[in-house]
Amino acid sequence: MLRITCPHCGVRDEVEFRYRGDASVQRPTADADATAFVAYVYERDNPRGWHHEWWYHAAGCRQYLQLWRHTVTHTIHAVGTATDTLTPPHGMVDR
Amino acid sequence: MSGPRRITTGLLTDASRPVEFSFDGRRVRGLHGDTVASALLADGVRLVGRSFKYHRPRGIVTAGHEEPCALVDIQSADGPAPNRPATIVEIVDGLEVVSQNRWPSLSFDLMAVNGLFAPLFSAGFYYKTFMRPAWAWERIFEPAIRRAAGLGVLDRAERGQQTTQPHTEEPLHDHTDVLIIGAGAAGLAAARRLAGSGVRVMLLERDVVAGGGTLLDPRWAAWRTAALEDIATDARLRVLTRTQVIGAYDHGVFAAVEALPPSAQGGGAAASPRERLRVIRTRRVLLATGANERWIACSGNDRPGVMLAGAALAYLRRYGVAVAERPVLFANNDWAYESAVALHEAGVRIAAIIDPRPASAAAARATAVGITVHHGAMVTAIEGRREVRTVQVARSDGQALTTIQTDGVLLSGGHQPESALATQAGGSLQWREDLAAFAAVLPDRLGATAGAVAGSFGLATAARDGEATAARIAAALASTRTPDTRARSGTSPTDAPPADPETSPLLALWEVPGRGKAFVDLQHDVTVEDIRQAHREGYTHIEHAKRYSTHGMATDQGRIGGLLGAAVLAAARGQTLPEVGLPTPRPYIHPTTFGALAGGEVGEHLRPVRKFPAHASHVALDATFVPAGLWLRPLVYSQTTGWEPVLRESRAVREAVGVGDASSLGKVDVQGPDAARFLDYIYANRFSTLAVGKARYGIMLREDGCLLDDGTTSRLGERHFLLTTTTANHTAVLEHLEFQSQVVHPEWDVQLTDVTDQWAQFSIAGPRARDLLQRVMPGQDLSNTAVPFMAALPAHIAGVRGRLFRISFSGELAYEVAVPSDRADEVWNALLEAGRPLGVLPYGVDALNTLRIEKGHVTTAELDGNTTAHDLGFERMLKADGDYVGRVLARRPGLTSSTRRQLVGLRPTRKDAKLVAGAILVDPAAPKVNIGDVTSCTPSVLVEGWVGLGLLAGGRGRIGSRLLAVSPLHGESTEVEIITPHWFDPENARVRA
Amino acid sequence: MSAPERLRYDLVQVAPWRGDEAAFAERLRSAGWELPAFGHLWSAPGRIACSVRPGRWLLATEPTAASPAGTLAALCETAIAGTGAVTDLSAARSAWRVSGPQARAWLSAGCRLDLDPAAFPPGRATVTLIAQVPVFIASMDDGWLLMAPSSMTEHLEGWLHHAISR
Amino acid sequence: MSVPPRPADARRPHAFRASGRYSALRLLREALGGHQGWRRAWRKADPRKEYQVVIVGGGGHGLATAYYLANHFGITDVAVLEKGPIGLGNVGRNTTIIRSTYYRPENIRFYDHSLRLWEGLEQELNFNAMVSQRGVVYTYHTDGQRDHMTRRANDMRLAGADCVELDRAALKALIPGISLDSGRFPVLGAFMQPRGGTVRHDAVAWGYARGASEAGVDIIEHCEVTGLRQANGRVTGVETSRGFIGAGTVCLAVAGHSSHLAGMAGIRLPIETHALQAFVSESIKPFLDVVLMFGAGHFYISQSDKGGMVFGGAIDAHNTYAQRGTQWIAQEVAAEGVALLPALARLRILRQWAGVMDMTMDGTPIISKLPLDGLVMNGGWCYGGFKAIPAGGHTAAHLIAHGEAHPLTAHMDVGRFAAGLTVDEPGTGPFPWAH
Ligand SMILES: Cc1cc2nc3c(=O)[nH]c(=O)nc-3n(C[C@H](O)[C@H](O)[C@H](O)COP(=O)(O)OP(=O)(O)OC[C@H]3O[C@@H](n4cnc5c(N)ncnc54)[C@H](O)[C@@H]3O)c2cc1C
Ligand SMILES: NC(=O)c1ccc[n+]([C@@H]2O[C@H](COP(=O)([O-])OP(=O)(O)OC[C@H]3O[C@@H](n4cnc5c(N)ncnc54)[C@H](O)[C@@H]3O)[C@@H](O)[C@H]2O)c1
Ligand SMILES: Cc1cc2nc3c(=O)[nH]c(=O)nc-3n(C[C@H](O)[C@H](O)[C@H](O)COP(=O)(O)O)c2cc1C
Ligand SMILES: [Zn+2]
16 A cells, blocks of 8 residues: 655555646647647556656645656656656656 | 363463364364364364365364364354464354364265265366367366365355344554564564654554564563563553554555454354454554465375474463374474474373484483484374374485374474565565575665564564664664654663574475375365476466466465475476565465455445435435435335336426425535636537526536537636536546646636535426415515526525526426525425425436436436537537637547437337337338437427437438337337437427526 | 533534635635634634535534524625535434543443554544444544544444443 | 367477476376476576577466467577576466456456467367366455446346356355455455466476477577667667577567566556465365455465365555565454455465566557567556466467557557557556556
8 A cells, every 4th residue: 555645644554545647648729639638548668667757645734746756666756746847767857 | 171182281271261162063162262173172183174075084283273184164153264374263152163174074074975086086187188078167077176175164055134244343443663573582673672762653463462472481571571561651652452454555554454452342142253354554663573484285185183383282282282292203393393392291101202303402312311313314204094003204314114003193394484464565575595585675765574483483583683773674664754762772681582592404305205195275175286286287487487487376385385385396407496476465374254354334235325414304305315426316206116106296396386405416616717618618518608597508528529428517707617427427527627637727716615415406397386485485576587598696595595597307397496405305395385385296216217208308317427518419508619628639530420420319100119228229121230229218298108318320310210219128129210309399388487 | 430421412514516615615704704724623602613525514513593403504605795606414324422431441441542642642533443334533632523424323322322331 | 158169370399398287197197107207397508699589578478378389380589588497487476366357348258369369278288287277266345346347247148258147045055165244345245257277387387388398489588688789770689697598589478577678678657566466275175266356455265186275365555576475464364364354364474575566557568569670568457467378478479470560459559548548458558556
């Protein structure tokens, strides 16, 4: 069970949150074509390593959070609010 | 004293409190504090079980959780609890213990014929035979194999009500700074070091008392008492015994099971043992789990009477029981000598000690007290059938030395640290040549290991290690928090631990060459030959060898024979043990009941129930309820099954008026300067143009272009909307809305609040709906001008402030009223009361379904996550301009093609023909090809016979044609006419009446 | 140990529009409300304010003769005068007080939060899962205040009673 | 029920076996010789410089693809590269259920093809994989659920598969331990596919490995693929921990690692990797004779021939490559288990583990060419690819041998996402964590 430190509520059990997937993909602007939207909706890096992702604190403050989490060790490098700019783990760049 | 073999006073047993239980129906007397195993041993019982494959007679091998052989079923009023190690089950009066895996009886087991075929049943034999004829597997071979396999018994049938009662306590959640696992020398010393330091500590011990190895050495009693006293002075340091850590998880989470002592369980022997799960979050863990003694592979090492040396010591010290009258000790290490010496001192005659080493410090001590030690010797065979009779001893070079008459063989091949938790927590194993064992190490950020698990063998060594490790952890924690000045500086010299005796190194000894079966896994009957055969067949990796031979896969998970099997494999591979390694250890450290994990969430408590605000009124109206997610919704106001009561309710709506409860619809309050813009983005159709006081039907898409949900949304103010969702999609929609608002468009000022629980919502539908409503809203103008179709207004209903909506799902003149949920019963009853002269009936979900099918409205049966706006004929609702979720991908060719399944109405061509929901639509010319489905159907109250809705490939183009609705499941085939789904009142005249 | 005591509150959620935060707080202050920091609880006789979602506050009053049940939302509308959103939640939540020396111990059966006074002292409030339900919990000087969605009232009350009878 | 004939390309497997034929007689003979005569089930091969086909991943699908290529399509210049020992990925850690109970007709046809291959597999492989067609039972708890399952049953029957409905009495007779009314979600009835069942997981990997090896396939263990080499828009081989290996065609069959491997060619797949957990209890005497799925939750369970109850529940929501279980899922799974079969409360769970699975965005697998010539994949199996091993191997071999999709896998092309032709079994949309 992961323990996630919500920037608002403090450290909480994973069960209070809902996972919401890859945070490195960003919704294309309204004038973008289908290819861009296909990439946004379907295509993923799915890294074995550091992953930038969304979590929703459903049974807490109901805020979306961003995490940098390692998909093998589950170490959480950073947590931020939806609008924070997080520093990725060393050597990582977000697309 | 109870039992002929009880020769002295045990630490745990109370001679003044006899306890009587039964074993296979025979009454056995033991003492309070005994385990089933100690009581049986005291009674002279040897044979307690049968092995898995060969049904060989088996006895008691250990004195603890690692027991592979002495598994028994415990009977309780709820049914048997299978596979309990007799070595840890405490006896209570009336306890019924039954042996396993034998028929008809333990001493005469017909399945023991398997032993005759043992040569055939080598590793993986079942992969090589039983293949022909193919049908015979399910009918002959598999049933026979299944009956022969398996140990204990679980009732196949449910036993009445009792089984639905919680067997266990609610799980407890704990938080601590340091979790110490194991209260042996190391764990106690560590806890004592942390006492008073200001950090929160939990010390968990699975044994019935704290002490671990110190319980077996009387010299340590004073130290133990002093340590426990120190620990007790700190209220932030909690000690829990009978509490076993069962798994280590990410982020410092550990799970433990606490068994409540029999005295706390009330029900006596008949009740199921009560236990509770503890979920523990800790900043650091200190693993002090000790070590397990290892088996030696020699011929006949499974005979009842062969036991680990340490277990013999435990039976003596803890329960005052001598496990044999003339035991032999076969050991390769000095620690095991303690068992022989202690038994000797207690008056038991030690037949001999067999030691492969040429000499040792312990051997010298044993010889000094008069025990015979055969140096440079090994036991080559243990003989006897249901019981040990003799052992053959040979010199290390193989030359026969002597035959010894004995009734018990104490084995010790050294110790393997209890390292599973460390590996799971993220630690690693280090090979220690001096111990011929893997010691466990943890990275600092997680904590540390101490004592025997870390390779610090010997009580004093372990205690010192525990103290030093605790000091290190305290320092590490102090660097992340303000240090507490009360921290103790160290143990006072007065209660310094007794010194460890001098020990000589062990000699790694895994297998003694011999002729008979030499087991590495006792429960699963895996022999050294099985391991070698697995190797020969290419199953050379430790994980392959494990799976092919089933070595280490029994209930004890290779606790005493795991390393041994790995050593045999290493020898076959010509490699070292560190190169071969051990299989991955997994939770659970000790097998854990479903009941403990389930906690109180069993039976009807599995999930919370969400009840309608007017639930009590529905009950009073004799409603049958149906689960919808967590909700219970009134299905029909009758306990009789069948269509009659449903159609009566539907008819009331069509002909007079009905009142329905729609309170489970999701309701989301949307407020803010950007609320309208936000809804334009969320919905595929437009909401910014909606006037205040009006409602509009909306469809929202997922970003992939499929429909997510639909519902009506009302504008309550310039900046204020009330959005409704379907019951099923409420949570998903809410999360979607928050995602779009917080993540995709955080620049918009919108506040979303779930108000589902705030409002009860009732629909009043039918030609007389207005009449009814007027009676509970006397002053209100309900005319079409004041409250037109799709109006949404504040109102008082039966004197309660709420909201009035003019919306219709049924196709009739209809309103919905919303009132605060704490006023629900009152308003609901007022509506029914007011409607009585009008012929009102309450109507449930089933009737609503009839009504909406007739009207051609869709629900989750049609909105199955794959449907698009085009499929439902909603393409005109899609905004031509402006961005909205799903806009781009909804236009992909695959989502707009006219060959996709489209919503149609269905009517059997014969009025007496039924429709089946889930029937498949086929063209009679190609009767095996699915071209559509009947998604929902109902007998109609508007027309004669059944009507339905379906999704049909190119459906709109097929209107007027005839197809078959087939249900091979029911052997039915019905000709249907494809009609428009909106055949009833297409102009909405009734709705607007 | 004392049984959970059911409380009746008027409960309203208020949230300022962007840019209006100061005016919003000011107006509520003049109406007698302090807006505590996130995760904290402010109380005055008969009234409580707290924030468990950033940028929003829950205001609760015990109904009195002067301000009978059902009136808080309207009072708030008037008070904040268009500087923010007001949502009446009076019927959306059921509330209990649990107190007594054992209260913390038996709450830990369902509550995953660290309720140790060092971690969650009086004056703190948050939402967490208890018995599978998102529950508002606040630590008060005289015990714990719990609020759960009203449709799950029976579930949570049943659970609380069970917890006590352990 | 008419069972269509076996695939036309089926032919008799090689008669010669380096490991010798397995039979009761052979067992007897070897027993007399102290089992000294057994030989390796599959050759331990070292990599050659180049192969016509290199298959990455020695799991069920990789080994089956190699087996069918060599034995049914005559392509024997094949290597299977496995980073560890074979068969320890998902094929060796799944809950072993086989069935063709799917909602989309195209999937029903594919999985039923697999069932038919299972039905003759052991005789073909001469390896007892304990294919046990004991029946797979699904409970339903609402009328809506019944309607939904009725549709599935009807589609299955139309496609030539089998499925029946059980009323409460029949269900109770079949599973006496089931709780019909005492739980939170009373059971209204059930559906059953009698031909569904279980298969001994490890034996599938070993049996295919032996069959492939004996037809000449090199099974190369401890050989991790670390890169894909390409020239002129075509794959030319793979970089591995044991050096470069040339290949005409490279087939990825790496389950949860699909994105990682495809990423080596710069391809982003519509896949996320998630863990599914499994559990096994202590061995007990026969308790449950069918596979049972709980319709009001995620719990499912069967009993292995060894006597352990094998069961599982929902996937872990977050992306992960860790093959370990989590604490809270275990609680959920146990609670649902006790709700369905109350006697389980007293049974002890022995082990908890997890596998990492390639969850596609629509829940349907990908057997497809990838956008690099010579690169194909057999993956995207989500939590249901064990049952698909024979058909997946067979159709992937077809794709490699003929250069075009087998008709049964036309809908599994990776291009479906761009075209909007996704085959969304669960209907939850492109959110793998919600599947
Ligand atoms: C707990 C659990 C329960 C399941 N239950 C069922 C069930 O009941 N029924 C069902 O049908 N399905 C089930 N599944 C799904 C099924 O197990 C998988 O879909 C299927 O096994 C995947 O295909 P595979 O056997 O080829 O995968 P795997 O066995 O995982 O094979 C992939 C192989 O690729 C190797 N590999 C990865 N990267 C590299 C590299 N770089 N170089 C070389 N080799 C590499 C891996 O080591 C691995 O051996 C379950 C899955 C899990 C985890
Ligand atoms: N008998 C020997 O000759 C020999 C040889 C080597 C080591 N040892 C032992 O090593 C010990 C060194 O002290 P120590 O403190 O390291 O070990 P210990 O055996 O004294 O204590 C370990 C304790 O941990 C407990 N434990 C293990 N796993 C647990 C779990 N999962 N949950 C809860 N409790 C658990 C055990 O019940 C035991 O009480 C001495 O007791 C000594 O007897 C003995
Ligand atoms: C169907 C099935 C049955 C299993 N039965 C047992 C068992 O009886 N005993 C056991 O120790 N493990 C059993 N396992 C679990 C394996 O030991 C192992 O945990 C699993 O295959 C995952 O591998 P890993 O734990 O080595 O990562 C079983 C696994 C499966 C898939
Ligand atoms: Zn939070």
